[in-house]
Amino acid sequence: MTIQQDCLALDVQDPLRQLHDLFNIPAGTIYLDGNSLGVMPAAAPARVADVVTREWGTDLIQSWNKNGWFAMPQKVGDKIARLIGAGPGEVVATDSTSVNLFKVLSAAMNIAAADAPQRKRIVSERSNFPTDLYIAEALCRQHGMELALVEPEEIAASLSAEVAILMLTHVNYRTGAMHDMAAVTAAAHAEGILAVWDLAHSAGAVPVDLKQARADFAVGCGYKYLNGGPGAPAFVWVNPLHANRFWQPLAGWWGHATPFEFTPDYKPALGITRYQCGTQPMISLAALECGVDTVLAAEALGGMAALRAKSLALTDLFIALVEERCAGHGLGLATPRGHSQRGSQVCLTRDEGAYAIVQALIARGVIGDYRAGDGGRHKDILRFGFTPLYIGFADVWNAVEQLKQVLETAEWKRPEFNRKHAVT
Numbered sequence: 001m002t003i004q005q006d007c008l009a010l011d012v013q014d015p016l017r018q019l020h021d022l023f024n025i026p027a028g029t030i031y032l033d034g035n036s037l038g039v040m041p042a043a044a045p046a047r048v049a050d051v052v053t054r055e056w057g058t059d060l061i062q063s064w065n066k067n068g069w070f071a072m073p074q075k076v077g078d079k080i081a082r083l084i085g086a087g088p089g090e091v092v093a094t095d096s097t098s099v100n101l102f103k104v105l106s107a108a109m110n111i112a113a114a115d116a117p118q119r120k121r122i123v124s125e126r127s128n129f130p131t132d133l134y135i136a137e138a139l140c141r142q143h144g145m146e147l148a149l150v151e152p153e154e155i156a157a158s159l160s161a162e163v164a165i166l167m168l169t170h171v172n173y174r175t176g177a178m179h180d181m182a183a184v185t186a187a188a189h190a191e192g193i194l195a196v197w198d199l200a201h202s203a204g205a206v207p208v209d210l211k212q213a214r215a216d217f218a219v220g221c222g223y224k225y226l227n228g229g230p231g232a233p234a235f236v237w238v239n240p241l242h243a244n245r246f247w248q249p250l251a252g253w254w255g256h257a258t259p260f261e262f263t264p265d266y267k268p269a270l271g272i273t274r275y276q277c278g279t280q281p282m283i284s285l286a287a288l289e290c291g292v293d294t295v296l297a298a299e300a301l302g303g304m305a306a307l308r309a310k311s312l313a314l315t316d317l318f319i320a321l322v323e324e325r326c327a328g329h330g331l332g333l334a335t336p337r338g339h340s341q342r343g344s345q346v347c348l349t350r351d352e353g354a355y356a357i358v359q360a361l362i363a364r365g366v367i368g369d370y371r372a373g374d375g376g377r378h379k380d381i382l383r384f385g386f387t388p389l390y391i392g393f394a395d396v397w398n399a400v401e402q403l404k405q406v407l408e409t410a411e412w413k414r415p416e417f418n419r420k421h422a423v424t
């Protein structure tokens with residue numbers, strides 16, 4: 001049995017405890033949704049205000065040089081690279097995850113068309129985040145290819161000589177299940193298949209080593225565990241082996257080798273810079289840099305390994321407390337228990353009332369979210385993300401206590417908790 005005092009003691013011993021002060025979390029809120037929109041870094045308002053009032057307001061167009069605006073995508077990209085096992089100059093922070101996926105998938109299709117034109121299939125997971133599947137579907141239509149969707153246990157058997165690209169999200173948004181990136185990439189390469197990884201739920205959440213895994217392409221999200229703010233620029237990485245082989249299709253001037261020569265023809269920049277398209281959002285990039293800095297602040301305290309250790313301790317505690325204290329209320333666990341098989345979130349299932357229970361919890365200051373089931377393999381889920389930068393062990397205790405009360409009082413049955421909002 002775990003008691004509340006144990007959780008308080010774990011917080012006292014937590015070597016990452018001080019990182020909590022990098023954020024302004026509203027009083028009375030236990031924020032378990034950093035996997036969807038990270039908390040605002042305390043440094044962000046002043047930094048954004050400075051970009052607006054001094055850099056934009058006073059320095060105006062000189063800021064492109066004077067305040068380093070032009071190099072911001074590379075500067076922030078280099079910082080993200082440290083979190084995902086990429087080298088300096090290999091990542092740019094730019095555009096959205098969906099747009100970046102369009103770019104890398106197109107480039108991967110071009111490589112496949114050149115090296116193995118008989119391969120006409122992209123394989124992905126049926127429960128991948130839908131925008132990834134939509135982008136792949138659209139590109140397949142354009143390129144005369146097909147998208148094959150499989151369950152996770154079917155991936156290995158699906159890697160055949162017809163397949164050009166395996167496109168996976170490292171940590172599943174719905175279940176929190178995590179792939180072994182190195183093993184899956186090696187299995188794909190053994191069959192001559194390129195591996196494209198989406199790190200939306202990985203960057204800043206779990207250790208990632210793209211180079212060691214020999215991945216081919218990767219994209220990821222700025223506003224989840226990187227705390228970059230709503231709609232923050234995403235990021236893109238291309239293995240240097242491929243970076244100069246093909247154009248990406250959105251060949252805008254920011255990807256040109258010499259944009260300020262204003263030549264009528266396109267000459268792609270070398271390396272990852274060609275994965276930029278047009279003028280980038282400086283205010284958003286400044287906010288994203290504040291967010292990435294919050295994760296990099298852990299480097300002096302053990303880095304991603306220390307964050308991962310705490311994340312696993314938090315999620316283990318949450319699972320144990322839910323099972324001890326909320327037993328008999330029909331909750332199931334959709335997230336794998338094995339440490340190597342999951343990211344930094346825990347998803348609970350319930351046949352009835354999952355949405356309303358989440359709403360009742362939100363009213364009590366415990367912010368998680370809900371994802372609808374598919375009527376088959378996937379049940380409705382209550383989803384809880386644990387960001388070790390700002391979540392403590394006592395928070396986990398308190399969140400489970402609120403969940404227990406919501407279930408015991410059946411408070412979730414109230415009509416106000418059963419009205420669906422546009423964003424769940």
Ligand SMILES: *Cc1c(COP(=O)(O)O)cnc(C)c1O
Pocket residue numbers: 096097098099128129131132169173198200201221234
């Ligand atoms: C969050 C998420 C996205 C978001 O894409 P946007 O272009 O930022 O809307 C894409 N893919 C995955 C796997 C995600 O988890």
